[in-house]
Amino acid sequence: MSRMKAVVLEKSGSRYTVLGKNGTFRQVHRRVSAEVGEEIEIRSGIEGFRGLRVWAGVAALFLVVLTTIMGWNLYQAPTAVALLSVDINPSLQFAIDAQGHLVKLQMQNEDAKRMLSKIDLTGKPIAEVLGQIVTQAYDQKFLNAEHHWVVVGYSPMTDKMSKQMPEGLNVNQITTWITENVEKKGFTPQVAVFPLTSQERVLAQKGDLTLGEYALWQTAQKAGVMTQPEKLKDTAERVRLLENPQVQAQIQSVKKGPDSVLPQTTEPAKHDSGSIDKPNKEGTGKPASDGLPPSPVKVPNNPAIEKGKTQYNDKQKEKDLGHADTKAPDKAKNSANSKTERVKGHDSGVYVPVLAPIPTPQNSEHDAYHTYRIPERIDQGEQSDNINREHNENSH
């Protein structure tokens, strides 16, 4: 620190009042004996600046540390709390953080790499990610009338992280995210969503399977449908299992009881284990009123099935079934007035009329409709309708 001359103006106790060469009147500590009028040398800065400098240094250091800590907390890499897989034909698996943003995307096959080669989904919300994946799959013909299944599996990274998982991450929501984008394009995929535990995730990774593949394999095993796990990589095998009545029944049983196929579900109350449909809070979760066994076939947002394999021959259906409304476009079929739907039979490959809850704009996206392959009961239903109609007319 530079020093300057100052003249002593006054002595008071242990201090001098001085006039410095820079024109300042100051009080300085009395380090040397000086009389009034004598010139002494003082520091040109503020008296006690050394102490101030030390404090300033400490404060600066503290500030740097604080800034570093805050910066670290703000900008540290997001932690993956959950893993989610999507199997169409392209198979991919991605990690998401507690806020539901994509952290890391893993392409499981060449189709997936090709499909998402020009898209960067990192950091985007899971809803957007799933929407884009399915849209891309549809645009690139991976999803079509022939291949209309989307298998989704998800699990927390660890048991502890199950509580940190995004709140919206459940079967219903995932199904909505997947279907809503492509539905705008007039296509409704069939979605099977499997919640897994972190232990199951480890087993799936050991078996080189995606979460969805592993869950489907496990479900098939429980249902007594034997298959090789490596075959799950094949789309056709997955479709075969998904459309197998035993597997569907197993999935439904899991849906009813948590200890069936995937008993280790971490939060069975929150997740609809092994569901391949979107349960309707009001209706579809209940058993059919006529006591028929519920079908696991999912028809999200509508007569989904006819948009899959069922789309190929509407005219034939009209001829076979004689339903005038089948001429209407698909959207018309979704209308609230359409109580009767046609689905492709699981075994025979023919379309049969099925009963389904009345879709409404409010429930059409999320509701799952149980479809029944009971052609003979249609007559009963029609008879019942006729009886009801006659009864109503008589009462009027």
Next chain:
Amino acid sequence: MPEWEEQLTWQRLKEDSEAREDFLAESQTFIRHVASKACFRSLEWGRDEELSEALMAFNEAIDLFVMDKGVPFLAYARVLMKRRLIDYYRRQRLRQASSLDQEDIGRGIDIHLGLDEFRVQEQCSERAAEIQQFAKALASFQLTFQDLVAASPKHRDSRETLLRAALELALDPELWLQVERKGKVPMQALALKTQIHAKVLERGRKYILAVALLMANQHDYVYLREYVLPQERGRRDE
């Protein structure tokens, strides 16, 4: 420091008689001021011999002064003039001499004081005398050194601004006359003249007044004014 001190080289002043004459003519006010203070009465040119003695002492100071010694010329000349007057009174054996510094009289004054002999101690006593006078002047404005410590600007820019304002105040005869008459700084007029905001001037009012006192009375505060003159300080800092 007077402007001439910057413009004229001492060598020229010592060799060129015309320049010396001009310098002496310009310094008459200072000579008269110092002599009158030393004699405790008002002296007039052409009437009082003391002024002639002081003028001769001043002329001798020009010959003896060396600029590189770091001593203000006026301070050196002032001491020389005082000693010359003491010697003058001693020679005249006048009782008025007793009003001068008794210690100086007692030990016998050598009027031929060289610069080397103008030691630190004597400069200190000169400065102490100035400080005492400055303290009295401040007291007439109800100011103390403690007030100045509190009012002194800490930041360089603020200080430079207030020093500039004080210089304007000290060098403007009308404004300084108002200060001497009313004992207050004419803030509005000073703000108008310096284009410095009145609030800034008001905050530094005490400081401006004290510094202007040193600047305006250049004959009284030969030492102290060096501490507050902006140009001098700037040049020395370089």
